[in-house]
Each structure stands twice: as C-alpha cells, then as structure tokens.
Amino acid sequence: MKNKTVFFVLSIILLQLMGCAQQKKTDITFKTDVYKFGSIQEEDAPVDLSFSFTNTGEEDLIIDQLKADVGIDNLKWPSAAIAPGESGLLEAKFNPKGSSGRVNKHITVYSNAKAATVVLRISGNIIPKPGSIAARYRKTFPNTDLRLATSYLNYGNIKNTEERTKELKIINTGNADMSLSFKGMPVFASAQAVPAVLKPNEEGLILVTFDGSKIADKEGKPVWGKQTNHFYLVINGEEDRSNRNLISIRSTIIEDFENLSEEELAIAPRIKFEEIVFDFDTIVKGDNVSHDFVYTNLGENDLEIRHVKAS
Structure with missing residues (x-):
C-alpha cells in the first residue's frame, strides 16, 4: 500500500512538471510583418523574402513550422531554440511566374509564443509577360x-x-x-x-x-x-x-415588347415626368432633403411602375 502511495504522489508531481513545461510561453516580435516587393516582371527571378524577429519573452522561443501560399517556397527558419533577447531570421522565395496584377500572399508562423500563429504578408504588383498564361x-x-x-x-x-x-x-x-x-x-x-x-x-x-x-x-x-x-x-x-x-x-x-402588335403599342402606357432633374443646392451634412418627381401616364392602358432604384 505504501509503495502505491509513493507511486501515486510521484505521478502527480510528474504530471505537474509536464504541465509546467507545456505552459511555458514566450513572445515573438517581428521587425515588420509585411514585405512589399513593388512592381516586378513575371519573367523576373524569384524574390528573396526575409523577416527578422526577436524573442521578447522570458522563455526560449521555438519555431515549429512555416506554411505559405502557392508561389512561395524554400521556407527556412532556425532549428535551434532562440534565447530570450536573441533574434532570428525567417527566409523564403516568391516565384512570380504564372502570376499577374496585384498579389497578396501569406506565410503563417507556428511557434510556442503566446500568439501561437503569426501571419506575415507579402504584396506587390506583377507585370505579366505579353502572351503568357x-x-x-x-x-x-x-x-x-x-x-x-x-x-x-x-x-x-x-x-x-x-x-x-x-x-x-x-x-x-x-x-x-x-x-x-x-x-x-x-x-x-x-x-x-x-x-x-x-x-x-x-x-x-x-x-x-x-x-x-x-x-x-x-x-x-x-x-x-x-x-x-x-x-x-x-x-x-x-x-x-x-x-x-x-x-x-x-x-x-x-421587358420584351417585341410581340406587341402596332395596335397594342399605340395604346400602351407612356410615362412623362414634369421634370427629370432636381438640384438641392447646398445643404448641411446630416440634413435630409425630399422631393417629389411627378409623372403622368399619357397612354391608354394602365401604367405599372416595375422598379425604382436610387444611387
């Protein structure tokens, strides 16, 4: 019974130690989380990307993994732990081939920081090669x-x-x-x-x-x-x-009026407005102005207003 009690106590201590180890978090701070490469040609060489960061917490920082959007590869990050106060570098390459126009890409950083994931952004403009895909x-x-x-x-x-x-x-x-x-x-x-x-x-x-x-x-x-x-x-x-x-x-x-005969068209409804322009002059921001546009049906059949849309 005594041995079982000792084993039980040791198990609790071990679990507590494991819990403490799992709870050790730190902070990661990037010099910038955006990389802007400006305008480049589609046929240009891949763009070298780099993001500098610092462990601003009190525990060792461990970068677990990087994940990137299509077009970004050659992902590199420190394999060793980064001590508090020390800095490191994340690197990647962006290949512009097959892209065109405004580009917004992302790299997601997974670590033991309090913010478990950080999203880095890459943006720029790619001028496509004439006739290319x-x-x-x-x-x-x-x-x-x-x-x-x-x-x-x-x-x-x-x-x-x-x-x-x-x-x-x-x-x-x-x-x-x-x-x-x-x-x-x-x-x-x-x-x-x-x-x-x-x-x-x-x-x-x-x-x-x-x-x-x-x-x-x-x-x-x-x-x-x-x-x-x-x-x-x-x-x-x-x-x-x-x-x-x-x-x-x-x-x-x-509406399709092509199937109407000449007689039907002759008696069809016709709308005429007394005015089609209203100038409200100068008003104060927040004020409301109302105006009625008066119209008349000049035809012989009933006029039905189908739809009204304002800008």
Missing part, C-alpha cells in the same frame, strides 16, 4: 491551380423572355487532373464545364446560361432593372469555406 488568364483563386480570363460575366440588357449563354475561359496550370462543379447557382442560371475534366495545362470553358424568364424575387415575383448575382466554383469536390472562388453575374432585366 498570366497575361491571358489574369484571375486566380487562392491555393488552386485554376486560372480564369475573368471571374465576371456581364449580360447587359436581357429580356424577361430571353435565354443567353456566355463563356468564361479557364486553364488548369497544375500537374493533376481538375474537375469543376458549382455551388449557390441562382435559379435562373445554369453552368457547365467543358471539358468536364481539365488535364494539366489544358484550356477549357465554363458555359453559363441565363434564363430571363426565371429571374424573380423571394416571393416569386418578376424583377426588373440592374441585378447582381453570384455563384461559387468547387474544385475537385473541395469547397472553399471562405467562399473566395466567386463568379459574379450582372444584368439589366428589361
């Missing part, structure tokens, strides 16, 4: 090998009876096959990837069909005027939880 496919999504010519579709004026298809050009810049599916597709739109599976370095299309007869509000009533909608790409079945793989659809819904 980066020049032809300027849109990228974080941590994927998919590139798009654009992530924006503008259908312009589209009639409430019209169906129209537009295309997005895409390319798989990776080393493995890539499949695409779609999430959050509006009820009036449908999308198809062609081909269904993109081989490495293969170009393809996303065909998006807009059916003007199906666009409606939450109550099922037709909508009119300018509309902005979105859907998301799902790459290889993996959803981006932050919903950054966004495709935007813009349109202006107009």
Whole structure:
C-alpha cells in the first residue's frame, strides 16, 4: 500500500512538471510583418523574402513550422531554440511566374509564443509577360491551380423572355487532373464545364446560361432593372469555406415588347415626368432633403411602375 502511495504522489508531481513545461510561453516580435516587393516582371527571378524577429519573452522561443501560399517556397527558419533577447531570421522565395496584377500572399508562423500563429504578408504588383498564361488568364483563386480570363460575366440588357449563354475561359496550370462543379447557382442560371475534366495545362470553358424568364424575387415575383448575382466554383469536390472562388453575374432585366402588335403599342402606357432633374443646392451634412418627381401616364392602358432604384 505504501509503495502505491509513493507511486501515486510521484505521478502527480510528474504530471505537474509536464504541465509546467507545456505552459511555458514566450513572445515573438517581428521587425515588420509585411514585405512589399513593388512592381516586378513575371519573367523576373524569384524574390528573396526575409523577416527578422526577436524573442521578447522570458522563455526560449521555438519555431515549429512555416506554411505559405502557392508561389512561395524554400521556407527556412532556425532549428535551434532562440534565447530570450536573441533574434532570428525567417527566409523564403516568391516565384512570380504564372502570376499577374496585384498579389497578396501569406506565410503563417507556428511557434510556442503566446500568439501561437503569426501571419506575415507579402504584396506587390506583377507585370505579366505579353502572351503568357498570366497575361491571358489574369484571375486566380487562392491555393488552386485554376486560372480564369475573368471571374465576371456581364449580360447587359436581357429580356424577361430571353435565354443567353456566355463563356468564361479557364486553364488548369497544375500537374493533376481538375474537375469543376458549382455551388449557390441562382435559379435562373445554369453552368457547365467543358471539358468536364481539365488535364494539366489544358484550356477549357465554363458555359453559363441565363434564363430571363426565371429571374424573380423571394416571393416569386418578376424583377426588373440592374441585378447582381453570384455563384461559387468547387474544385475537385473541395469547397472553399471562405467562399473566395466567386463568379459574379450582372444584368439589366428589361421587358420584351417585341410581340406587341402596332395596335397594342399605340395604346400602351407612356410615362412623362414634369421634370427629370432636381438640384438641392447646398445643404448641411446630416440634413435630409425630399422631393417629389411627378409623372403622368399619357397612354391608354394602365401604367405599372416595375422598379425604382436610387444611387
């Protein structure tokens, strides 16, 4: 019984010592957490990145791991513990090949500091090589090998009876096959990837069909005027939880009068405003100004105001 008691006490002491060891935290302070490389050419050599830091705590600092966005590699960090008051250097390389436009990348630092993770930012502008993939496919999504010519579709004026298809050009810049599916597709739109599976370095299309007869509000009533909608790409079945793989659809819904006869057009409603400009002159910030725009229906049939939108 006595031996069991001694063993129990020793076990408690050992657990307490382990707990103390696990609780030892320190502080890490970076000279700067942002690296701006300015404007460079896509064909330039990789950019050398370095971040200087100091252990500003009272315990040894241990850098466990670095993780970086696509395009950043050759990650280096001290393998030995950094004593309190001592400094160290984190190093990496950013390869501009395949990138274009404004770039924002990140390196995440994992350590035994009180702030267990620190995010370092790398930013700059990359001028694509004329005719290169980066020049032809300027849109990228974080941590994927998919590139798009654009992530924006503008259908312009589209009639409430019209169906129209537009295309997005895409390319798989990776080393493995890539499949695409779609999430959050509006009820009036449908999308198809062609081909269904993109081989490495293969170009393809996303065909998006807009059916003007199906666009409606939450109550099922037709909508009119300018509309902005979105859907998301799902790459290889993996959803981006932050919903950054966004495709935007813009349109202006107009009514189709083409099927009206000359007699119907002759008696159709016609709107005329007494004035179309109101000058409120100079007002004090915070004041409200109201004004009525008076209109008259000059036609023979009833006039229905479909939609009003203010800037």
